[in-house]
Amino acid sequence: MNTSTLIKLATVSAAVAALAACAPKPKVEPAVPMEPSQPTAPQYPTAPTGPVTGGNVxxxxxxxxxxxxxxxxxxxxxxxxxxxxxxxxxxxLDVQAAWLARYPQVTVRIEGNADERGTREYNLALGARRAEAVRTYLIQRGVPAGRIDTISFGKERPIVEGSNEAAWAQNRNAHTAIVSGAPR
Amino acid sequence: MRLHLLLASAAVVLMAGPASAQTQTQPQAGPGQQTGPVEVEIDQGVLRPLQIAVVPFTGQNGPQISNVISGNLKRSGFFDPLNPASFIETGLTLANAPNFPQWTSIGAQAVLYGGVTPRADGRVDVGFRLYDPYRQCQLVSYQFTATSEQWRRIAHKISDVIYQRMTGEAGFFDSRVLFVSESGTQLNKLSRLTIVDQDGYNPVFLTQGDEIIMSPRFSASNPDEVTYVALGKDYSRIYLYNLSTGRRESLGEFDGQVLAPRFSNDGTKIAFSIIRGGNTDVYVMNLRTRQLSRLTSDPGIDTSPSFSPDGNQIVFTSDRSGSAKLYTMRADGSGQRAISRGGGSYTAPAWSPRGDMIAFTKQSGGRFHIGVMKSDGTGERILSSSYFEEGPSWAPNGRYIAFARQSLGGDTRLWTVDLSGRVVAQAGYDGRGSDPAWSGLLDAPPASLGIGQGADSCPA
Known part of the structure; x- marks a missing residue:
């Protein structure tokens, strides 16, 4: 999931939360039993009524x-x-391979990445091995080799900021980027 | 830690910005205790910075020239320029010898003074004299001539003469540093190829920032010829770039990703790596014929090649044995053998311009180190250690090493360390940067300084 998608999702959920916050809440019944109240008409109309369905935003x-x-x-x-x-x-990766089989016009570039705890040129070579490992895996799962390019960015393109184990673990990755054949 | 303060204050005065320095210097001997010839001992147990009085030069840009010289000498770690406010003798000109007792009384072990004189042709003469006030003799004098706008370069060349005369080593101040300047955040970093004078002045951006820049290197045979790697979204290219003509050309399109270019010292070849099928090997290209030869072929990572100055050998890093070690081979790829002996991983080697040493980055014990070893792998010495540092590059005289240091959770900046490991200081350029590459001297130093030939010359 890339950053822009995350931002979109976050925006949507924030909006939903804001709407919920605005909706008036029913009165809370006091804990102490009281005289049974007379049935009254609902304080807030619920009409129109009907089924509510959901779906991804x-x-x-x-x-x-x-x-x-x-x-x-x-x-x-x-x-x-x-x-x-x-x-x-x-x-x-199995799902990636299946998806690529379903959309055979798509070409991808595997981008290998390394964490910051290494020298620059050496990390470029390390990142290349990760990209190649993913490429090999996808080829073994039936994706034609000609549809997969690779590049290493070494430690130059971290996705998580910070100098700690958690950040380094996220920054050691291989990213399958779509080059062509799929709308955004 | 007297030198600590001195180096820090030098950087502040010169750079008008924050700087820091650290040394592992022994306390200095008191002024005036030294009666014999002034010696700076390199690679000995004690480093005694020489107390030098740099008198403000007379004439146009004179005081600025003195400031540049003073800053250069201070950053070298071998000199301790005295505060000009303590000077007793004023009005010293090239026509006079110093009033020696007035200089020894403030502890000056050497006195440098000079002046800028306009010439009829519009250029200026910048003359200077260096005296030993204890022995009461002249150590060196010389005169450079150039257009007045070149006063900074003249100051660097004078610094080189002083350094050479007092240490017996070649100078290195008349040089530049190519590096990757950094701006922006960790996740959205802008990197630009940048060149700057050795002392941090005159930074010039050479790329726009739309590509990731890596591995800038000078040609040792021509300080205007450089190479670097540009990494784009879907390509990596090695560029050859001439700084004076602005001509920039790609080394070529290769079947695979290219990285880690280095010129041979005669400038006729370039060694680099190509990644093919996840495997990184070392290649060399003849720049005249564009013929490409593959030098390594094992399945391990083989990269960061660096030529010996005579061009006969190449040092590189390889993990063919399981961990990254340094290897040497002949320039045709034969005779590959591991030279590094210690544990940890050894990467980013750089062969010294003198040929006798190899600098490297070592990762061990959760820290990173800059070190040197002899070219056969013996005599390993760690010069500097920190949370993270990498990428040594030699000064033209082979006595200093520039590298990049990243503080924990902080920015990356350029640092230098001398070959003794005692003078570790932030480089003259104190902005964010990495991957420094030190040029050779911009041109040859004076062929003859006429040392020991004058009537009052110190014995050579």
């Missing part, structure tokens, strides 16, 4: 870049000094 169009980011997941994470795909990351 601005649901991603299937096959779009947003669909891939939100519903598939475009990033997997790596252990320290490692470029092997973690077992728990495999399902996400």
């Amino acid at each position: 601005g649901a991603a169009m299937p096959g779009s870049e947003q669909d891939f980011v939100v519903n598939v997941g475009d990033r997997i994470y790596f252990d320290l000094d490692s470029y092997s795909v973690r077992p728990e990351a495999q399902p996400r």
